[in-house]
Amino acid sequence: MAEGLRNLVGTGSARALQEKLESWQQDFEINSSGENLNRCCEMLELNTAIQKQLFTILNETSREDGNNEGAETIKKRLLPQLGTCLNCATSGKSFENNFSITQDSVGSEMQLRELDTTPETCPLQDLEEKLTSTRLQINQMEQDLNTSRxxxxxxxxxxxxxxxxxxxxxxxxxxxxxxxxxxxxxxxxxxRSRSPYRRSGAKSQRSLxxxxxxxxxxxxxxxxxxxxxxxxxxxxxxxxxxxxxxxxxxxxxxxxxxxxxxxxxxxxxxxxxxxxxxxxxxxxxxxxxxxxxxxxxxxxxxxxxxxxxxxxxxxxxxxxxxxxxxxxxxxxxxxxxxxxxxxxxxxxxxxxxxxxxxxxxxxxxxxxxxxxxxxxxxxxxxxxxxxxxxxxxxxxxxxxxxxxxxxxxxxxxxxxxxxxxxxxxxxxxxxxxxxxxxxxxxxxxxxxxxxxxxxxxx
Known part of the structure; x- marks a missing residue:
């Protein structure tokens, strides 16, 4: 990474781009449209060369990072500014792999956001509704049981x-x-008192x-x-x-x-x-x-x-x-x-x-x-x-x-x-x-x- 940065600084491409931009600004009103178009293409070519070197440094830096902090930085700062032509502007197979990983993570995050914004399709929400309904049924059954008792x-x-x-x-x-x-x-x-067969007062002897x-x-x-x-x-x-x-x-x-x-x-x-x-x-x-x-x-x-x-x-x-x-x-x-x-x-x-x-x-x-x-x-x-x-x-x-x-x-x-x-x-x-x-x-x-x-x- 340090070698690529020294090469970028040593070539002076950025200073040359700045000087050409200032010269083009002075001659912009004098030049014809064809000349201005050629000067613009020249600026883009010089800018493309600088971007290639910067992307090379970015690729090396992202490979050296083991905590995926580089991917988070690219996702937050660089990815929104890139267009559909990003794959053409970048070079190197390893950066394309890192970019695809970053794009997948962004897609997953977008899906999560969609799930959060659409609660009617969320299974967790359905489970919560079923749980609430079951609790209501249990409460009703308890009330019925108390009434029966x-x-x-x-x-x-x-x-x-x-x-x-x-x-x-x-x-x-x-x-x-x-x-x-x-x-x-x-x-x-x-x-018995009126009967002629009334028993006498004295007890008779016991016999058969x-x-x-x-x-x-x-x-x-x-x-x-x-x-x-x-x-x-x-x-x-x-x-x-x-x-x-x-x-x-x-x-x-x-x-x-x-x-x-x-x-x-x-x-x-x-x-x-x-x-x-x-x-x-x-x-x-x-x-x-x-x-x-x-x-x-x-x-x-x-x-x-x-x-x-x-x-x-x-x-x-x-x-x-x-x-x-x-x-x-x-x-x-x-x-x-x-x-x-x-x-x-x-x-x-x-x-x-x-x-x-x-x-x-x-x-x-x-x-x-x-x-x-x-x-x-x-x-x-x-x-x-x-x-x-x-x-x-x-x-x-x-x-x-x-x-x-x-x-x-x-x-x-x-x-x-x-x-x-x-x-x-x-x-x-x-x-x-x-x-x-x-x-x-x-x-x-x-x-x-x-x-x-x-x-x-x-």
Whole structure:
């Protein structure tokens, strides 16, 4: 680069060009147009020679620069002044390459400027618009979700109110049943006081001979006795069950375990009372069949005798049987220092009630329940601490009372969301517990169907 610059300065081309320009200016008015044209061409030729040397220096300088600063300088200062004839005026292949690179960079910059000036064709702008639209949709969906949650909460509150109303209605119905039972009791007492077959004040000796009792009277007053027993069942559920829960909570802090214990006591009490009733009935039937004579059938005579001599029922033996069954039940547990005998009062009341219910026609019994069964609105009420959206029974609080398979008094259950495997495990555990109880009770085989022949053998 230094050598080319020295040559340019040494030749004095620039000074010669200046001198010729000054001379041409002095003679411009004198010369003809042809002479002025020749002088102009001469100036251009001299200027072209100077430009060739300058472009040679520019080419060498741009090759020595490694930071592309020369290209930026050419692009900003020289390129706007060059015309379409720039390729003809320059010499050297390397400069043409540099110029093409510069031209490409300028073209790229122009394209970027065009993209900036035309935002409708920019993909980034489209993406931003789509992102904004998606955000608006998300906000709308969040608002809809909040609205749905609010509606669901309102529906749950209405459902809870409806359940409260149902419980209040059931309470009123129970009160009506109790009043009807009291009315029936008063009517039966009035009829008994007017009957010529009224019992004497002193109790007769206990024997297998029936007391003064009209033929088939147990069937005649069946409706009034049924109403009294149903009312008694409701009273035990409302009051004595609550007292038993209060007593158990002093020993057990788990509310679920307390409710399971009371439910098991109720079911086992009915089972033990039914077994005792059938044994007692077979014993009475065998004794009365030897001396029976009269217009009424032997079954009616036996039923009348049992209704009249319910005090001969050994309720304490049934209480012991219930406590023994509860001690081997794997679903319930009790602190080691306390025994289930603390529930003997409740168990005794339930056994007496269940024994009396077997004398009705048809007899009353508690419904069979199993953990994990499908909730039935005609059979159970939901406990206040239940999940009202759950469809399965987690555990039972109180059994339902049925007559010939028809529910006449609803029970109470706790419903929770349980998986299918949980319900199957509950069913398996119940079957295993029943098998264990059969093995442990070696002297009596617990079966829901009672055989008179087996009773005679015992």
């Amino acid at each position: 609010t509606e669901e909460e309102d529906a749950l509150k209405k459902l809870e109110r409806l359940n409260d109303y149902e419980q209040q209605i059931q309470t009123l119905r129970d009160e009506i049943t109790i009043l009807d039972a009291q009315k029936s009791v008063l009517q039966s007492r009035l009829a 001979r029936p007391k003064s009792w009209s033929p088939g009277r147990a069937r005649h007053i069946n409706a009034s006795r049924r109403a009294c027993l149903v009312a008694r069942f409701g009273f035990i559920y409302a009051q004595e069950r609550f007292d038993a829960e209060t007593l158990l909570r002093t020993y057990i802090s788990d509310v679920e375990m307390v409710q399971r214990i009371i439910y098991t006591a109720a079911v086992e009490s009915f089972y033990a009372a039914k077994m005792a009733y059938w044994k007692f009935k077979i014993h009475v039937k065998e004794a009365l069949s030897l001396s029976h004579s009269g217009p009424e059938s032997l079954e009616d005579t036996v039923l009348d005798y049992i209704v009249c001599h319910k005090d001969e029922y050994d309720v304490h033996a049934s209480v012991k049987e219930v406590i023994r069954s509860m001690n081997i039940n794997p679903k319930i547990s009790f602190p080691p220092e306390i025994d289930f005998i603390v529930l003997s009062t409740l168990i005794q009341e339930l056994c007496c009630l269940a024994f009396s219910m077997q004398t009705l026609i048809p007899p009353l019994d508690v419904a069979f329940g199993i953990d994990g069964e499908l909730f039935n609105e005609t059979k159970y009420y939901r406990s206040p601490d239940s999940d009202f959206t759950a469809a399965f029974v987690a555990y039972h609080v109180w059994p339902a009372l049925v007559e010939d398979g028809v529910v006449i008094v609803k029970g109470e259950v706790v419903t929770k969301r349980v998986s299918l495997c949980f319900r199957r495990s509950k069913i398996r555990s119940r079957s295993c517990s029943c098998s264990t109880r059969r093995l442990l009770s070696s002297h009596s085989f617990r079966s829901r169907s009672f055989s008179p022949l087996r009773s005679r053998r015992c």
